[in-house]
Amino acid sequence: MWLQIQNFQEYLDDVQQSRADVLKFWEHEAGTYYWRKPWDKVHSGGFEKGDVTWFEGGKLNITENALDRHLNSIGNKTAFIFEPNHPDSFRRTITYRQLHEDVCRFANVLQDKGIEKGDRVCIYMAMTPELMIAALACARVGAVHSIVFAGFSAQSLAERIQDCDAKMLITNDGLRRGDKHVPLKDISDEALENCPSVHSVIVCQRTNREISWVEGRDEWWHMLIRNASKEHKAVEMDAEDPLFILYTSGSTGKPKGVLHTCGGYMVYTSYTFRNVFQVREDDVYWCTADAGWITGHSYILYAPLVNGATGIIFEGTPTYPDAGRFWEVVEKYRVTHFYTAPTAIRALMTFDLDFVKKYDLSSLKVLGSVGEPINEEAWNWYNTHIGGGRCPIVDTWWQTETGGIMISPLAGVTPTKPGFATLPLPGIFPVLMDENGDEIQGNGVSGNLCISHPWPGMARTVWGDHERYLQTYMSAYKGYYFTGDGCRRDQDGYYRITGRVDDVLNVSGHRLGTAEIENAINEHPNIVESAVVGYPHDIKGQGIYAYLICEHAPADLKAFKAEVHQVVNKMIGPIAKPDLIQVVPGLPKTRSGKIMRRILRKVAAKEHDQLGDVSTLLDPSIVPVIVEGEAC
Ligand code: WTA
Numbered sequence: 001m002w003l004q005i006q007n008f009q010e011y012l013d014d015v016q017q018s019r020a021d022v023l024k025f026w027e028h029e030a031g032t033y034y035w036r037k038p039w040d041k042v043h044s045g046g047f048e049k050g051d052v053t054w055f056e057g058g059k060l061n062i063t064e065n066a067l068d069r070h071l072n073s074i075g076n077k078t079a080f081i082f083e084p085n086h087p088d089s090f091r092r093t094i095t096y097r098q099l100h101e102d103v104c105r106f107a108n109v110l111q112d113k114g115i116e117k118g119d120r121v122c123i124y125m126a127m128t129p130e131l132m133i134a135a136l137a138c139a140r141v142g143a144v145h146s147i148v149f150a151g152f153s154a155q156s157l158a159e160r161i162q163d164c165d166a167k168m169l170i171t172n173d174g175l176r177r178g179d180k181h182v183p184l185k186d187i188s189d190e191a192l193e194n195c196p197s198v199h200s201v202i203v204c205q206r207t208n209r210e211i212s213w214v215e216g217r218d219e220w221w222h223m224l225i226r227n228a229s230k231e232h233k234a235v236e237m238d239a240e241d242p243l244f245i246l247y248t249s250g251s252t253g254k255p256k257g258v259l260h261t262c263g264g265y266m267v268y269t270s271y272t273f274r275n276v277f278q279v280r281e282d283d284v285y286w287c288t289a290d291a292g293w294i295t296g297h298s299y300i301l302y303a304p305l306v307n308g309a310t311g312i313i314f315e316g317t318p319t320y321p322d323a324g325r326f327w328e329v330v331e332k333y334r335v336t337h338f339y340t341a342p343t344a345i346r347a348l349m350t351f352d353l354d355f356v357k358k359y360d361l362s363s364l365k366v367l368g369s370v371g372e373p374i375n376e377e378a379w380n381w382y383n384t385h386i387g388g389g390r391c392p393i394v395d396t397w398w399q400t401e402t403g404g405i406m407i408s409p410l411a412g413v414t415p416t417k418p419g420f421a422t423l424p425l426p427g428i429f430p431v432l433m434d435e436n437g438d439e440i441q442g443n444g445v446s447g448n449l450c451i452s453h454p455w456p457g458m459a460r461t462v463w464g465d466h467e468r469y470l471q472t473y474m475s476a477y478k479g480y481y482f483t484g485d486g487c488r489r490d491q492d493g494y495y496r497i498t499g500r501v502d503d504v505l506n507v508s509g510h511r512l513g514t515a516e517i518e519n520a521i522n523e524h525p526n527i528v529e530s531a532v533v534g535y536p537h538d539i540k541g542q543g544i545y546a547y548l549i550c551e552h553a554p555a556d557l558k559a560f561k562a563e564v565h566q567v568v569n570k571m572i573g574p575i576a577k578p579d580l581i582q583v584v585p586g587l588p589k590t591r592s593g594k595i596m597r598r599i600l601r602k603v604a605a606k607e608h609d610q611l612g613d614v615s616t617l618l619d620p621s622i623v624p625v626i627v628e629g630e631a632c
Contacts, residue, residue, distance in 0.1 A: 149292025239263025268457025
């Protein structure tokens, strides 16, 4: 189970083998898992039609791989350590055996409530073990889970429930994140006013605050599991049956329901987890992501369990009760592997080093980074002050759509380089494309990052909209998967991701579409039109800058900004609030009416001398007006 690539030569050999016969390579990896019946075909389909399959005909249940097959060998090993939001609250550890029982119990509850294979279940919960149990129980009965980050608004939640016609919602009464309280049940109730597909709501107690209740629809988690059996036979799934939907932002329209399937996702995430992090039997692995994002799905929930690792579930935030929280937790559990986002590192760097020095971090062996490019300063701080200069940093590049890590160092096995995701995993073939759609050969080059061969963990479709899937990922370069990222390949052949090349922002490691934010902002009655761009932000990586055309000039700009925030909070959630707004009389548009975001980005970044050619604009005179305007 713990077969890992041991050294650089082995890595090179595996790359070679995967190049020579990529199907054989993945078939060999797939052979190390528990299948009720082997697959009929290793792989079929391709990018052009977007009809990729892996291990089709193979029968399995991912929870049998994550739980059942461990019972005899490591049943008493800790699967999860739960660290609550407040350090003094009740913490607990859960063994593989207990987790198996809990998942079986809840799987029985789901089936009692009429949930069947293929049904969609929405999960909107605090970062607690129950969230993991809910998701695993769905997987066990063959239901497709859609976890929605518990920071999204009622409107966003409703949109996601409606899009996939979820039958059930699983939520908490509320949650605490730092010193904030989020009334999840109230938000859910508001969302459900517009979600006729949901017949059943299961509420897990977390804050014990008073909540409203809909008789006949709502039920308490703790009441339901009381009499549920701890025996449950997992439902048999095809490798290509859906496992989950996860909504993510694109450059246009509403969020897309990225769909992952059972077999390929399991094989790919589990392979990458084992090799990138080089986790060993007795290690304590901590990924600080939220389960509402893909990192939480792949590298807190599924891959660590399939590998039989011990992982931490953390409910809190990096700065609560103070900026030493991460390091306190590392010391307390003797954490060996620590995986976080650059934005968290940059935020913590601004505090006194005493918050770090107070704690014993000598247990750490490997550090990870994910979600956005890590700047050298943050890399160096992480390396020196957290890793003590002795822990390799794995800068892992991947996406919701890729399912698992694609380009990354393997800890202690392949070289690292500050700011670089470095080299692809074996079986992954990245290429850079020029403007003409040709592959750029050689090193010391930059282009748009594509992948040239399907891999088991890739998303199979966008829920309910396969056309959009083809359009977004498979159409820019025929026969390739287009990532939406720009990338540099340096003299040594190492990859450095330079950021999105489409209208997607990366704010604190969260993906947000500019169109989505604009749609929300435009709900404000005084706003006629808006244009949102990203700008460099010291902590968030990218900040949100909104240019607004108003019907009447707002009297008080600060108050107006607060109103804009309110609208965005309501439509999306606090993560999408603009950091800066600027009221403008017009926007720079081409003659065909397209907003020239390039110019707006330069103004937002205060690079006024780099505006480029503005003569093709419908009204070039708007540019100096915008340059001279003020942001608030
Ligand atoms: C960005 C998160 C640079 C990238 C797993 C990608 C990164 C988007 C890195 C996906 C990294 C992720 N270095 N950029 N190590 N990891 N990104 O879907 O722009 O939330 O396209 O998945 O984050 O974000 P998503």
